[in-house]
Amino acid sequence: MFSFKGYITNEKNTHLEHLEDDIINRGSDGGRNAVNFLKSIRNMLAGSSSGRVNMSVKWDGAPAIIAGKNPENGKFFVGTKSVFNRTPKINYTPADISKNHSGPVADKLNVCLRELKRLRLNGIYQGDLLFTKGDLKSANIDGEKMITFTPNTITYAVPFNSALGKKIIRARIGIVFHTYYTGKTMDNLNAGFGTVSGKSGSSAIYLASAGYTDTTGSSTFTKSELSRFDGLIRMAEGSLSKAAPLLDQMKSNDPLSVGFRLKSFFNYYIKTSKGGMGKVKTLQDMFREYYNNILQAEIDAKKTDRGKERYITAQKEGLKMIDRNRSALYFAIASHVSLQNAKNFLVSKLSQIQSIGHFIRTPNGYRVTNPEGFVAVDKAAGAVKLVDRLEFSRANFTIAKDWVKG
Secondary structure, three states, X not given: OOEEEEEEEOOOOOOOOEHHHHHHHHHHHHHHHHHHHXXXXXXXXXXXXXXXXXXXXXXXXXXXXXXXXXXXXXXXXXXXXXXXXXXXXXXXXXXXXXXXXXXHHHHHHHHHHHHHHHHOOOOEEEEEEEEEHHHOEEEEEOOEEEEEEOOOOEEXXXXXXXXXXXXXXXXXXXXXXXXXXXXXXXXXOEEEEEEEEOXXXXXXXXXXXXXXXXXXXXXXOXXXXXXXXXXXXXXXXXHHHHHHHHHHHHOOOOOOOHHHHHXXXXXXXXXXXXXXXXXXXXXXXXXXXXXXXXHHHHHHHOOOHXXXXXXXXXXXXXXXXXXXXXXXXXXXXXXXXXXXXXXXXXXHHHOOOOOOEEEEEEOOEEEEOOOOEEEEEEOOOEEEXXXXXXXXXXXXXXXXXXXXXX
């Protein structure tokens, strides 16, 4: 039997947003939400938690796996996030998998269908696949023989002859569950974000835990760390107060809008830059150029004047907004950077507790890295991911994967 600890929301876990992106998605409300998340985790690490925020470890697994009993017919199924498509891809049999998927993803879903059925899941669970048998490799890291698996970007390593290492070697599949769904129909499910725990009852299945537990006190803030973190929070709050009106004005899902493109700019910058986030003024100038170039590329791609018209108008209006609000935009970007700095400070502290080695595979061997990140869940505010984007997201953008979507 499995148990769940966390909060139920009205959303499906198809995509978690970065904490700092909440200011672009939801404007000033998103800014307050981001700061409240940071303060709640700060209180937890300072030993004065109210228990409002539930923390879990974000494993770098892939692909996402949804498995359990369909409440509409009682049948066991497996699938990827495409279970939640407008036309769902729900797999009850190997024939369903062959029809709905292909390549490595289909191969892994067949293993999931065969092995996860043993768990007798009492509901619907979502997790991340860590490995199937063929993904396990032995490697010598720092003079020690390790059993490793690389589901996505991070390579996980465990001493070969340790109890955990032997457990993983015996397993035919490894998975970590982090979300539990309730509901009477597949298109009307509520997601519970948090920690799913239970025993597999089979040596063929390695069930990792997403729970965050510090039994050593290593992740507790020292007095000086607390003072430094509070300073980062004050910087973010100061910038947000000056950026709030513009942030509310920029909220938009329109791909041509300034707000939408500011969010994509940060991803572009993280993917292409080699250092830190850089100076805010430099980022501001780079964003104006980025926005102009994106819209100009759309204009140049259209063959008729009529086709170009919408993009020319959007470009003019967008640049006018950027130039008219230079001071407010400066503080909007400063807010995003300040929230990232505060978040990264937390991630670094939380990452001091590790039971499994985390590495990035490079042409010269293995480089030690932190876990992918963490997920913070608030009953009222929902869930956000805490990821050091300059470390993990950049690697995730640039390192080749052993699996593809299918």
